[in-house]
Amino acid sequence: MSDNSAARNSEGFLESADDWTPELAIEIAAESNILLSDNHWEIIALLREFYNEHQVSPPSNRLFVKAVNMRLGEQKGNSIYLMQLFSGTPAKTACRIAGLPRPTNCL
Amino acid sequence: MKTLIIVDKPPYGDWSGREALDMAFSLAAFDQPVSLLFVGGGVNWLRSGQNAENIKQKTVTRQLGAAAVFGIEEFLVDSEGLSAYGMAADALSADVICVEPGPDLYQQYQHIVCL
Amino acid sequence: MPLTQTGTELMPVLHVLNKSPNHPRFGYCLAALADNDALILIENAVFGLGSANRFRCRVYALQDDVKARGLPSPSAGEAIELVDLPGWVTLTATYSRIVHW
Numbered sequence: 001m002s003d004n005s006a007a008r009n010s011e012g013f014l015e016s017a018d019d020w021t022p023e024l025a026i027e028i029a030a031e032s033n034i035l036l037s038d039n040h041w042e043i044i045a046l047l048r049e050f051y052n053e054h055q056v057s058p059p060s061n062r063l064f065v066k067a068v069n070m071r072l073g074e075q076k077g078n079s080i081y082l083m084q085l086f087s088g089t090p091a092k093t094a095c096r097i098a099g100l101p102r103p104t105n106c107l
Numbered sequence: 108m109k110t111l112i113i114v115d116k117p118p119y120g121d122w123s124g125r126e127a128l129d130m131a132f133s134l135a136a137f138d139q140p141v142s143l144l145f146v147g148g149g150v151n152w153l154r155s156g157q158n159a160e161n162i163k164q165k166t167v168t169r170q171l172g173a174a175a176v177f178g179i180e181e182f183l184v185d186s187e188g189l190s191a192y193g194m195a196a197d198a199l200s201a202d203v204i205c206v207e208p209g210p211d212l213y214q215q216y217q218h219i220v221c222l
Numbered sequence: 223m224p225l226t227q228t229g230t231e232l233m234p235v236l237h238v239l240n241k242s243p244n245h246p247r248f249g250y251c252l253a254a255l256a257d258n259d260a261l262i263l264i265e266n267a268v269f270g271l272g273s274a275n276r277f278r279c280r281v282y283a284l285q286d287d288v289k290a291r292g293l294p295s296p297s298a299g300e301a302i303e304l305v306d307l308p309g310w311v312t313l314t315a316t317y318s319r320i321v322h323w
Binding site (some may be wrong): 050053054055056058059060062063066067070104 | 129132133135136137138165166169170172173176177178
Binding site (some may be wrong): 116147156161 | 265289290291293
């Protein structure tokens with residue numbers, strides 16, 4: 001980690017969504033070997049907006065897909081697209097990079 | 108399988124309401140039809156103009172807003188509870204259906220949960 | 223000051239109530255109020271503000287808790303005073319006896 005050292009939990013999620021910066025996102029993404037493209041940033045912005053409005057992370061992959069679907073439509077709101085962008089468990093990976101709390105129902 | 112989750116306590120005092128909401132989100136995540144029913148002091152969840160920043164909590168109406176996005180079917184509210192707390196059904200933070208909780212209502216659900 | 227049956231003075235009490243009106247203890251607290259006591263509604267007890275005009279003693283409510291829950295502020299005609307945290311501290315220093323419900 002660089003001197004950009006915001007507090008993180010054992011799974012790498014930020015303790016406070018307010019600590020997030022774009023630089024930090026690049027750093028967290030690199031830990032999962034993800035190089036952020038415009039397509040990533042679009043989802044990150046959507047997640048942060050969602051969190052600001054509802055103060056909750058999309059609780060699971062399915063609801064993550066649903067939330068993206070509602071704002072950006074079928075083409076991006078589908079699990080294959082989101083899995084290609086955010087490897088592993090897409091909701092967890094994307095929330096971690098976007099500085100949101102860990103989704104509650106992601107096992 | 109339709110599930111009804113009952114919230115009977117006001118927000119902010121304990122965690123039962125948030126746990127109920129989590130449960131509703133989980134059901135919705137698996138496309139299970141779920142409705143929330145606010146009764147008694149629970150009707151205060153729907154009060155508009157809440158802002159819990161100064162008591163270091165999350166404003167519950169904003170989380171209820173996410174419920175609609177996630178496909179929670181409907182918010183039901185006990186009309187007696189509304190009048191007990193001086194609240195008007197058309198001045199709430201969300202679209203609701205006023206009901207009189209009783210056997211007729213409960214019969215429509217296979218699972219009823221009250222935390 | 224009111225007198226007890228034995229003729230001694232009742233010391234005024236500050237009652238601190240944090241239970242909502244649907245909690246049994248809300249009623250126990252109301253039943254315990256004497257005329258020269260004071261009651262401060264905090265946390266979910268502020269949901270009882272609507273009926274606070276009928277309480278027999280002086281009533282305060284914690285402003286942050288009222289605002290958080292989207293409740294209307296008491297009107298000027300009501301004998302209810304909103305206080306902030308320092309105001310609550312002042313109250314606790316004013317009353318020698320305090321009951322936490």
